[in-house]
Amino acid sequence: MARELEKVYEPKAVEDRWYKEWVEKGYFHADPAKDGPAFSIVIPPPNVTGVLHMGHALNNTLQDALCRWKRMRGFNVLWMPGTDHAGIATQNVVERQLAAEGTTRHAYGREKFIQRVWQWREESGGTIINQLKRLGASCDWERERFTMDEGLSRSVREVFVRLYEEGLIYRGDYIINWCPRCMTALSDLEVEFEEKPGKLYHLKYPLVDGSGVITVATTRPETMLGDTAVAVNPEDERYRHFIGKRVMLPVSNREIPVIADAYVDPAFGTGAVKITPAHDPNDFEIGLRHNLNRIRVMDDAGKMTEEAGKYAGMDRFECRGKLLLELDQTGVLGTVEEHLHAVGHCYRCRTVIEPAVSKQWFVKVEPLAKEAIKAVREGIPGPDGKIRKINILPKGWENSYFDWMENIRDWCISRQIWWGHRIPAWHCDECGELTVAREDPVVCGKCGSRNIRRDPDVLDTWFSSALWPFSTMGWPDETPELKKYYPTAVLVTAFDILFFWVARMIMMGIHFMEEPPFTDVYIHALVRDAQGQKMSKSKGNVIDPLVMIDKYGTDAFRFTMVAMAAQGRDIKLSEERIEGYRNFCNKIWNAARFVHMNLGDFEATPLKEGDAVSLPDRWIVSRMDAVAAEVDRALTDYRFNDAAGALYQFVWHEFCDWYLELIKPVLYADAGPVKSATLNVLVNVFEGTMRMLHPFMPFITEEVWQSMPLAERDASVMVSKFPEANDAFRNEAAESEMKMVIDIITGIRNIRGEMNIAPSLELAAVVKASSPEVKAFLDAQGNYITKLSRLSGMTVETEVERPKASAVAVTPAAEIYIPLTGVVDIEAEVARLKKEIDKADKEIKPFEAKLANEGFVKKAPPEVLEKTRGIIEELTQKKEKLAEGLKRIEGFKE
RNA sequence: GGGCGGGUAGCUCAGCCGGGAGAGCAACGGCCUUACAAGCCGUAGGUCGUGGGUUCGAUCCCCUCCCCGCCUACCA
Numbered sequence: 023m024a025r026e027l028e029k030v031y032e033p034k035a036v037e038d039r040w041y042k043e044w045v046e047k048g049y050f051h052a053d054p055a056k057d058g059p060a061f062s063i064v065i066p067p068p069n070v071t072g073v074l075h076m077g078h079a080l081n082n083t084l085q086d087a088l089c090r091w092k093r094m095r096g097f098n099v100l101w102m103p104g105t106d107h108a109g110i111a112t113q114n115v116v117e118r119q120l121a122a123e124g125t126t127r128h129a130y131g132r133e134k135f136i137q138r139v140w141q142w143r144e145e146s147g148g149t150i151i152n153q154l155k156r157l158g159a160s161c162d163w164e165r166e167r168f169t170m171d172e173g174l175s176r177s178v179r180e181v182f183v184r185l186y187e188e189g190l191i192y193r194g195d196y197i198i199n200w201c202p203r204c205m206t207a208l209s210d211l212e213v214e215f216e217e218k219p220g221k222l223y224h225l226k227y228p229l230v231d232g233s234g235v236i237t238v239a240t241t242r243p244e245t246m247l248g249d250t251a252v253a254v255n256p257e258d259e260r261y262r263h264f265i266g267k268r269v270m271l272p273v274s275n276r277e278i279p280v281i282a283d284a285y286v287d288p289a290f291g292t293g294a295v296k297i298t299p300a301h302d303p304n305d306f307e308i309g310l311r312h313n314l315n316r317i318r319v320m321d322d323a324g325k326m327t328e329e330a331g332k333y334a335g336m337d338r339f340e341c342r343g344k345l346l347l348e349l350d351q352t353g354v355l356g357t358v359e360e361h362l363h364a365v366g367h368c369y370r371c372r373t374v375i376e377p378a379v380s381k382q383w384f385v386k387v388e389p390l391a392k393e394a395i396k397a398v399r400e401g402i403p404g405p406d407g408k409i410r411k412i413n414i415l416p417k418g419w420e421n422s423y424f425d426w427m428e429n430i431r432d433w434c435i436s437r438q439i440w441w442g443h444r445i446p447a448w449h450c451d452e453c454g455e456l457t458v459a460r461e462d463p464v465v466c467g468k469c470g471s472r473n474i475r476r477d478p479d480v481l482d483t484w485f486s487s488a489l490w491p492f493s494t495m496g497w498p499d500e501t502p503e504l505k506k507y508y509p510t511a512v513l514v515t516a517f518d519i520l521f522f523w524v525a526r527m528i529m530m531g532i533h534f535m536e537e538p539p540f541t542d543v544y545i546h547a548l549v550r551d552a553q554g555q556k557m558s559k560s561k562g563n564v565i566d567p568l569v570m571i572d573k574y575g576t577d578a579f580r581f582t583m584v585a586m587a588a589q590g591r592d593i594k595l596s597e598e599r600i601e602g603y604r605n606f607c608n609k610i611w612n613a614a615r616f617v618h619m620n621l622g623d624f625e626a627t628p629l630k631e632g633d634a635v636s637l638p639d640r641w642i643v644s645r646m647d648a649v650a651a652e653v654d655r656a657l658t659d660y661r662f663n664d665a666a667g668a669l670y671q672f673v674w675h676e677f678c679d680w681y682l683e684l685i686k687p688v689l690y691a692d693a694g695p696v697k698s699a700t701l702n703v704l705v706n707v708f709e710g711t712m713r714m715l716h717p718f719m720p721f722i723t724e725e726v727w728q729s730m731p732l733a734e735r736d737a738s739v740m741v742s743k744f745p746e747a748n749d750a751f752r753n754e755a756a757e758s759e760m761k762m763v764i765d766i767i768t769g770i771r772n773i774r775g776e777m778n779i780a781p782s783l784e785l786a787a788v789v790k791a792s793s794p795e796v797k798a799f800l801d802a803q804g805n806y807i808t809k810l811s812r813l814s815g816m817t818v819e820t821e822v823e824r825p826k827a828s829a830v831a832v833t834p835a836a837e838i839y840i841p842l843t844g845v846v847d848i849e850a851e852v853a854r855l856k857k858e859i860d861k862a863d864k865e866i867k868p869f870e871a872k873l874a875n876e877g878f879v880k881k882a883p884p885e886v887l888e889k890t891r892g893i894i895e896e897l898t899q900k901k902e903k904l905a906e907g908l909k910r911i912e913g914f915k916e
Numbered sequence: 917g918g919g920c921g922g923g924u925a926g927c928u929c930a931g932c933c934g935g936g937a938g939a940g941c942a943a944c945g946g947c948c949u950u951a952c953a954a955g956c957c958g959u960a961g962g963u964c965g966u967g968g969g970u971u972c973g974a975u976c977c978c979c980u981c982c983c984c985g986c987c988u989a990c991c992a
Contacts, residue, residue: 030954215989222992240992253992290991297992304990364989418920422987425919429989517987548986585940586929591921592985594928602941605954616951663930667939682951690950768958774946775958781947812949869936877972878935886935886973893936 031611033575036725041155049093049740050160052100054506061097062507063089064491064539065161066515066523067169069108070143071115074153076549076595077516079567083583084546084662085514086159090717091657092511093160094744100507101160102494104167105150109442109483110204110370116142116441132440139441143168153568158576158720160740167494169486170443177493178443178486179460181534186447186458190386191435193447193456197299197306198380198434199366202324202338203373206438207382209482210431211522213375215364224292224356225349227252227269230277236261236269237356239291241363242301243349244342247274247330248319251297253308256282258293272354273345274331281312300379316379322438324376338376383436383445383479390529391427397528397538398423404537410509412528414543415660416589419517426521433526435482442480450474488526491539508535512542520545544660547586547593570600577719578604584718585666606670607722610715613678614726617708620689624698625731626705631750636696637763637803638684639703640756645676646707651747653714669715677711680764684806705730710745717744759799762835763806769831769838770811777829777850784814788839790822796835830855830907832900839907848911855908862901869894 044050052062063085068078085101093099116139117127127135147168154161167174185191199208223243226235236252249271254261264280271278285308286295299309300316309316319330326333326341333341349355366375396402398420401411414420436445448457450466450473457467457474466474486493491510495503509531515524524543531539570579581603586593634643649672656665688700712727716739727739736742770787773779787808791797800807800818808816818836828839829851842851869890872878879887 029952238992242992285990285992287991292992295992302990302992304992307990363991421920425988588930591929596928596941598941599928601954605952608954609952612952612955614951619951667930671939678951679956683956771957772959776945778946781949781957865936872935872973875972879972881972882935889935897936 029612029615031575031608031722033577033607033721037156037158037576037721040721040724041158044160044738044740045163047737049738050101050162051164052098052162052507054098054100054502056098058096058098060100060506060511061089061092062100062102062510063512063514064102064494064510065104066513066519067104067106067167067487067490068150068154069111070105070147070150070168071108071111072105072150074150074157074567076565076567078150078154079157079579080546080549080583080587080593081514081516082154082157082159083580084544084587086157086580086720087584087662087717088512088514088657089160090720090740091744093740094713094716094742096743098506100165100503101162102165102167102507103151103154103159103161103163104490104494105147105169106487107168107170107442107483109437109439109480110206112139112142113439113441114204114370127440135440156568156571156576158580160720165494169483169490169493173496174486174489174493175443177489177497178481179446180498181489181530182443182446182481182485183458183460184534185385190389191383192386193381193383193436195379195381196384196432196434197301197303197377198382199375200322200378200380201368201371201373202320202322202376203371204368204439205322207380207434207436208368208375209434209484212369213366214369215366217362218365220361220363220365222291222359222361223346223349224358225272225296226354226356227271227296229264229280230268230270233267234264236264236280236294237292238294238296239359240296241361242342244326244330244333244338244345245298245301245319246271246296246345247326247333248298248300248317249274249278249296250299250309250314250317251278251312252280253283253286253295253297254280254293255286255288256284258286258288260288261294272352273348281308283308283311301377303377306377306379318379320376320378382434383447383481385433385435385485387430387433387529390533391430391525393532394525394528394538395424395427397532402532402538410537410541412538412541412543414545416545419520419543419545422517423520423525427525433482435485436477436479437482438478439480442483443486445477445479445481447477448474449477484522484526487523488530489534491527491531492535497534504535508539509537510540512544513540514544514546516548517545518548542660547588547591549593549595565595565597570597574600574604575607575721577722578607580720581606581666581718584662585670587662589661606674607719609674609678610719610722610726613673613682613708614729616682617704618729621701621705621731622693624701624705625733626702626709627733629703629706629751633699634703634751634753635699636685636688637756637759637806638681639700640753641760642677642681642707643703643751644753644756645672646710646745647747647749647751650710650714650745654744654747657717666718669711669718673711673715677707680760681707683810687805687809705732713739713742714745716740759803762796762799762833763803765833766807766831766836766838767811769833770807770813770840773829773831773840773854774811776854781812784812785840787811787813787816788822788825788828788841789816789818790824790837790839791818791820792835794820800836824907824910826913827911828907830904832903834896834900837903842911851911852908855904855911859901859904859908862897862904866894866897866901869897 066081089099089101120126120130182191199213201208220241222239222241224237224239225246226237228235238252252269265282267280268277269280285304297305297308299305299314300318317329319327320338321327324338326336328334346355368375393402398412398414401409404410414423446458448463450469450471452471452473453466453469455466455468457463465472492504492508495501495508497504513524527539579600582600634640649668652668653665685700688697691697709727709730709732712723716723724739789800791800797818797820804816804818825839825841827843827848828841831838872890
């Protein structure tokens, strides 16, 4: 079935067609009732507002490679896809829309606003899913989930209620991070700190009894309006006599106490700290210890409250400026130091975060974290009593994980926004009690009053993501999916959501499923630009994966991702790399064209032991087997770049550069058993290579594989078997024989290249074989050499009279002489030989130095010693033979 | 402040248990050789950040220092 293939690979013509076919045939669908050991992955759900960026592209390419590989290895694979409702981000998107229409969500009302968000989701929420499809992702789209859909919402509610009942969720007044722009509380993780040069203002607070002044230092002077104490270290001699006295707080003119607390570092600032329990986490703690009042001087919008007196209603930063003026004029302001400090920003909108006391919902994390630490450190027993251990790879990240988990603070889960899972708690206006329930209650659970209101807050989006590995499989019901696919095999993600998401999934998975949600956590790189900068829209250095896919094809793009995904290192991506792998696709394509051109009506049958007869056939079959083993091992270890590298090297430099060239004479000859045998090897190796490449380059491999004339075949390369290592195809002899051939051809090519001998000029060669065996081999297989090095003829002897005035190439197995008469000028060869001798000489030196070292000879292991001697022997011989050649040619010259 | 990772060819990076420094791009020279010029053949290029130590032997292990990146932290 020879068919006409385009001269260059055209991805566009291929990708849509096959993707549709795979979906239609249901190859992506996971059926828990089917055979095969389970292999499951849950996708890190992208934000429903998201568009595909490089991080997604890398992340999903790696997952897809694993899934396709495992499917081909006979596993029952589930790749669970879906999106995350991304509370704040999504709400922001829709609020911007409303703003453009001249309205606000408050004008809209809660119900209508939520409807509007759903509407937005219907219209644009599927963007990233379609982009994942362009990437070739083989997710089970029939199971696509959304964190706000009905099933997942039920899981969220169940988890909330259970944790509440267990006392692991509580509500209370604590200091939290508040974003005055998003108007919501944030968890500690959602605050991003940025080092900024700021100022440290010294403020003088006079003692009420007139006995002096205490100078405090602050970076946020406006908070002084809420000060309720001044704290000093109890050991600090300078201030000891002030403890217990009162100072007059300037501006507000309130009396506040001077207290002693070990938290205060006498060495920093003035050694005295103003305490604002309502607006600083440390001050809050001190406030608790000393039973201080909490005065909120800023409201939820970042404006000063009535407590701020004349500054009431003013924006916090404006207030800072005005207040400083007043403090300066009234002599309260002392020195002002330059001070580098970390300022917290909202991770969604970059607004400066204000710590504030607020009534919020929290998860008591410590008991959950304890188990989660154990699961990574030593493993915990699952329901069957067997130990389940999580491996975080690369292992280095485990330390970050432990560090964070061991110092974890309670998780603020309530958000004052509308888009999200509303907290299932009702407040009673009669008795003030809370009712938390699985089904919406109509009366207060305590007093039975009908006068109840639902808590307005929604849950942190990460709360629902934390349940993803089991909520997507139907929990709390006992489903076949959970039974078959939980726990999942591996979680593939970047480190930036290790705490946000991975750690929380581990905690929730252990708590509710009694075992961790995955066995391996593979942390991959971050994609940066060619200069190593983080890609960002504002820097304008973003490489859009979809643009790359349009330009170079999905396969080229994916292979780039995989080839660069070395463990533990960020990817610096440049377009040239993608272009390089586009060329690789083209190379594969042209190899396919070549195969087709020589097929005729040949149809291949599966390769059996002994089918490979000729040297190139035995060699390529052996090499392919080795590569199959290497790729399989590399993928098992998540060494994606090694897998890609092995395949690239094999396809380009072994299959194309050597094998195809070597078999050309056979292919160009008339039909016969020899040709058929070679065609059979050719097609088998090539289609096997397509199978090996398929996890990385799904489209071109399918297109090419489908075009191969196979007597027995599966319906798609996707559902074919991944090549398995098979000792029967390993052939050491063929590999060493090929090495001889390659060495000799390379030697002759080197002479040609170095001495500018036209490729078209045929040369005669005299070969001195190092042994009768080598001579016999070269006599039998020499045609490969004459062909690929364009010789008019080659004579092989074990003892030869060196032809005068000949160029010399030395290989371990043979010396090659190319008579130069009439071919090239002698001087060039003299120069070339000198260079070669010099090179050999340089190579030998370090080894000779080793042997000259007494300690080395005495202490090095014998095999190292032997190897060293062997190397010296080989190089010395080479050098001597080159030198002899040089002597002869110089003699000839005279 | 603490912690982690990195500094290897012009560029981007590999380099497992210490035992001949590799690849891909780029460069240079030569080729339209009937799969592929998005190609073929060949060549050159490295004090493995610095200084020490351990060892017969160090890119690899230990320490110092210098750069770069990241994570983390309640020094107001």
